Amino acid sequence: xxxxxxxxxxxxxxxxxxxxxxxxxxxxxxxxxxxxxxxxxxxxxxxxxxxxxxxxxxxxxxxxxxxxxxxxxxxxxxxxxxxxxxxxxxxxxxxxxxxxxxxxxxxxxxxxxxxxxxxxxxxxxxxxxxxxxxxxxxxxxxxxxxxxxxxxxxxxxxxxxxxxxxxxxxxxxxxxxxxxxxxxxxxxxxxxxxxxxxxxxxxxxxxxxxxxxxxxxxxxxxxxxxxxxxxxxxxxxxxxxxxxxxxxxxxxxxxxxxxxxxxxxxxxxxxxxxxxxxxxxxxxxxxxxxxxxxxxxxxxxxxxxxxxx
Amino acid sequence: xxxxxxxxxxxxxxxxxxxxxxxxxxxxxxxxxxxxxxxxxxxxxxxxxxxxxxxxxxxxxxxxxxxxxxxxxxxxxxxxxxxxxxxxxxxxxxxxxxxxxxxxxxxxxxxxxxxxxxxxxxxxxxxxxxxxxxxxxxxxxxxxxxxxxxxxxxxxxxxxxxxxxxxxxxxxxxxxxxxxxxxxxxxxxxxxxxxxxxxxxxxxxxxxxxxxxxxxxxxxxxxxxxxxxxxxxxxxxxxxxxxxxxxxxxxxxxxxxxxxxxxxxxxxxxxxxxxxxxxxxxxxxxxxxxxxxxxxxxxxxxxxxxxxxxxxxxxxxxxxxxxxxxxxxxxxxxxxxxxxxxxxxxxxxxxxxxxxxxxxxxxxxxxxxxxxxxxxxxxxxxxx
Numbered sequence: 001x002x003x004x005x006x007x008x009x010x011x012x013x014x015x016x017x018x019x020x021x022x023x024x025x026x027x028x029x030x031x032x033x034x035x036x037x038x039x040x041x042x043x044x045x046x047x048x049x050x051x052x053x054x055x056x057x058x059x060x061x062x063x064x065x066x067x068x069x070x071x072x073x074x075x076x077x078x079x080x081x082x083x084x085x086x087x088x089x090x091x092x093x094x095x096x097x098x099x100x101x102x103x104x105x106x107x108x109x110x111x112x113x114x115x116x117x118x119x120x121x122x123x124x125x126x127x128x129x130x131x132x133x134x135x136x137x138x139x140x141x142x143x144x145x146x147x148x149x150x151x152x153x154x155x156x157x158x159x160x161x162x163x164x165x166x167x168x169x170x171x172x173x174x175x176x177x178x179x180x181x182x183x184x185x186x187x188x189x190x191x192x193x194x195x196x197x198x199x200x201x202x203x204x205x206x207x208x209x210x211x212x213x214x215x216x217x218x219x220x221x222x223x224x225x226x227x228x229x230x231x232x233x234x235x236x237x238x239x240x241x242x243x244x245x246x247x248x249x250x251x252x253x254x255x256x257x258x259x260x261x262x263x264x265x266x267x268x269x270x271x272x273x274x275x276x277x278x279x280x281x282x283x284x285x286x287x288x289x290x291x292x293x294x295x296x297x298x299x300x301x302x303x304x305x306x307x308x309x
Numbered sequence: 310x311x312x313x314x315x316x317x318x319x320x321x322x323x324x325x326x327x328x329x330x331x332x333x334x335x336x337x338x339x340x341x342x343x344x345x346x347x348x349x350x351x352x353x354x355x356x357x358x359x360x361x362x363x364x365x366x367x368x369x370x371x372x373x374x375x376x377x378x379x380x381x382x383x384x385x386x387x388x389x390x391x392x393x394x395x396x397x398x399x400x401x402x403x404x405x406x407x408x409x410x411x412x413x414x415x416x417x418x419x420x421x422x423x424x425x426x427x428x429x430x431x432x433x434x435x436x437x438x439x440x441x442x443x444x445x446x447x448x449x450x451x452x453x454x455x456x457x458x459x460x461x462x463x464x465x466x467x468x469x470x471x472x473x474x475x476x477x478x479x480x481x482x483x484x485x486x487x488x489x490x491x492x493x494x495x496x497x498x499x500x501x502x503x504x505x506x507x508x509x510x511x512x513x514x515x516x517x518x519x520x521x522x523x524x525x526x527x528x529x530x531x532x533x534x535x536x537x538x539x540x541x542x543x544x545x546x547x548x549x550x551x552x553x554x555x556x557x558x559x560x561x562x563x564x565x566x567x568x569x570x571x572x573x574x575x576x577x578x579x580x581x582x583x584x585x586x587x588x589x590x591x592x593x594x595x596x597x598x599x600x601x602x603x604x605x606x607x608x609x610x611x612x613x614x615x616x617x618x619x620x621x622x623x624x625x626x627x628x629x630x631x632x633x634x635x636x637x638x639x640x641x642x643x644x645x646x647x648x649x650x651x652x653x654x655x656x657x658x659x660x661x662x663x664x665x666x667x668x669x670x671x672x673x674x675x676x677x678x679x680x681x682x683x684x685x686x687x688x689x690x691x692x693x
Contacts, residue, residue, distance in 0.1 A: 023545060
């Protein structure tokens with residue numbers, strides 16, 4: 001286990017290093033100058049400014065300094081907001097994003113698992129059919145189309161909930177639902193397939209034979225085993241939430257990381273874009289690592305198999 | 310007693326059974342190949358067949374759609390901007406909303422106040438605006454309400470003009486732009502899927518077939534690449550490349566092949582260790598023939614299924630990129646770019662969002678259902 005953990009950490013570091021390196025050199029090759037009003041400055045002024053930010057040093061020197069700063073959590077200074085460190089911008093904006101993502105993840109998985117569970121118990125019935133349709137729609141219809149639909153029906157037509165912005169719980173309802181639909185579909189589909197397979201296995205027959213109640217079979221013997229593999233789809237779900245957050249936050253004008261990213265793209269604020277990208281990459285890599293470790297911990301079969309190797 | 314009787318049965322009553330070759334093992338039905346089997350399963354899957362027809366219809370519309378009327382992709386004309394959809398014949402069916410009118414609910418202290426607000430909104434006179442009183446009101450603020458229906462085509466003296474899906478904020482025909490956009494989205498999706506297929510199958514095939522050190526090196530590279538979220542790579546690529554169709558395809562292809570290569574490698578690895586490949590090797594078959602005759606037919610199904618799923622993935626990513634402003638640049642349209650414009654005008658001109666969003670959703674659903682159907686068809690365990 002320790003060896004496995006070390007190996008995984010090593011890979012994680014390599015991945016992050018590659019992403020950081022690639023984004024640094026991309027930054028250097030991007031068109032445009034970091035100076036505002038480039039042509040109005042005299043040569044001396046330019047030199048002073050470039051010197052101040054260390055932009056006159058040779059690229060390798062800058063690269064080493066960049067990596068050093070990165071390790072200390074310094075992502076540079078935003079072009080768009082004068083002299084504001086990217087780290088500050090991102091810390092200020094991470095709250096809404098995390099809240100929204102967390103709510104959506106909880107809502108999506110809980111409702112999705114319940115839906116999949118009911119569908120698997122009443123297999124081929126009307127509930128199963130409905131859940132299949134929800135799963136197909138949830139995986140197919142992009143979250144921004146879904147968000148538009150919600151926004152139009154609940155906010156514009158019926159005036160029940162606020163259209164956009166971020167000012168209390170009722171503002172989080174629509175974006176959370178829009179963001180939750182994709183994890184919901186994944187969880188529902190996955191739980192149904194796994195439950196059907198588990199309910200056909202021999203230990204369920206054994207449990208039935210020894211007289212365990214139907215509820216006990218479904219929850220204690222069935223669901224617990226069916227949910228183990230669900231841990232593996234948390235990774236894709238997290239990626240889906242990150243992708244979704246970019247558009248959902250834009251649509252609902254939520255002051256989060258995703259909305260910041262889209263705004264930065266439109267104003268060519270490269271340091272912020274790179275900082276956000278690195279943050280996304282970092283979050284993703286960490287999540288994948290946690291899932292892999294968790295998976296080994298939850299399922300003894302995997303732990304033993306890994307130990308024997 | 311009984312036993313004795315049994316022994317006294319006349320031996321002539323017994324006839325020797327003709328000895329035949331194992332009849333019970335004889336196959337009575339004609340044997341079907343794997344491909345035929347898969348096709349039969351797919352044909353029985355009604356949603357998948359419907360999806361095929363829908364996809365074909367959308368592909369055909371994306372080719373001939375723009376030339377069905379006389380408007381061009383970039384014919385800007387501000388005088389005819391933001392016209393609602395109007396379709397001949399269908400304009401008489403009121404609930405479809407294709408009659409070329411804008412309507413809304415306006416509130417005021419009394420009916421007259423509400424009517425004035427409606428007129429001010431449409432900048433028109435009562436000649437072209439139908440007012441329907443919803444609530445008389447009692448003089449207090451916003452107590453009266455009217456439903457105003459603005460006949461914008463008549464007001465602009467364009468009685469004989471029909472914009473089937475309306476016009477956008479710059480007066481461009483949305484029908485033309487919608488199908489041009491669909492074409493762009495489909496081209497991106499298909500090219501990206503084919504690139505995924507080529508790169509993924511080659512990489513995975515080489516890795517699985519040659520094994521050993523080659524496999525080891527290739528897999529370590531893939532392992533690192535797989536750790537980088539494709540969202541991050543695609544966003545970075547879109548930042549440095551000039552926005553446009555080619556960049557989107559490149560950005561999608563750079564990350565898309567990894568999934569395919571892993572599946573192909575796994576399959577090839579499994580197959581090359583099976584007896585029939587060993588037999589072929591023992592008989593002195595060359596590598597090329599083994600790949601062509603034994604490996605490729607066995608992994609075709611899984612490749613087709615995987616490619617089918619990468620198409621909707623690519624459509625989604627294109628729409629996503631265009632939506633956040635990193636994709637297609639105007640005046641070109643794509644489904645994502647049209648939807649983005651639709652969002653900006655959601656409150657007043659919802660039709661700008663409805664049509665592209667519907668086409669995108671139907672396309673994604675159809676491709677996903679077809680992919681599911683193909684997966685069932687090519688999975689021998691599913692055959693009944």
